[in-house]
């Protein structure tokens with residue numbers, strides 16, 4: 201697997217704050233709040249604006265109560281459930297996110313389908329995990345800053361997915377409940393050490409969901425970068441293989 205791209209090297213960071221991004225970000229907002237998209241809905245751009253939409257399937261994993269359902273809500277601009285109840289099966293949510301590629305200036309709409317599955321349901325129904333894994337593009341490994349065991353279990357979780365996927369997957373780590381610093385159980389030094397050892401991006405989330413895009417843009421841009429870079433590397437290596445076959 202190639203090295204992860206540096207933050208901001210693939211897509212324009214903070215594009216949601218730039219003037220030329222406004223037209224695109226307006227399509228995912230409604231009265232200054234995030235627009236909720238159903239499974240069959242998508243942002244509609246005027247005919248003269250050609251934008252390709254790239255589809256990705258993203259699986260959220262982490263122990264029960266770590267904040268998977270809350271993260272899916274946060275990324276779509278919905279309120280976080282105050283009371284924890286175990287997700288009863290699989291819940292899928294669609295997030296649209298426009299990005300501008302730094303090299304070419306090309307604009308893409310990412311359509312991220314988030315798959316959030318309750319841990320109990322996964323244990324009880326054997327068919328759920330295979331369908332979550334089918335054609336998955338990225339896995340978000342969640343740990344909670346207030347639960348040390350969820351952090352300590354990350355290497356185990358990541359290794360399991362790495363063995364199976366053989367580098368086909370984008371992996372990101374998300375630390376939740378970063379707002380509950382009084383109860384923090386994971387030191388920043390430990391996070392830095394983890395990041396150096398595993399060479400995976402670690403993002404931090406927490407607090408109330410805001411209506412603005414500042415809250416979600418670091419995570420969504422980071423995910424966009426990793427996914428697009430991964431696609432380019434895969435397409436490049438496929439191209440090379442085909443060239444070799446033609447030469448032979």
Ligand SMILES: Nc1nc2c(ncn2[C@@H]2O[C@H](COP(=O)(O)OP(=O)(O)O)[C@@H](O)[C@H]2O)c(=O)[nH]1
Nearest residue numbers: 264265266267268269270281282283284377406
């Ligand atoms: N303060 C705070 N609470 C959170 C955060 N994320 C999740 N929670 C709370 O933690 C509990 C479990 O979250 P949930 O998303 O249902 O966990 P899941 O079992 O992994 O889906 C809920 O009561 C949420 O309100 C966060 O970032 N900050």
Ligand SMILES: [Mg+2]
Nearest residue numbers: 268269286287
């Ligand atoms: Mg849940």
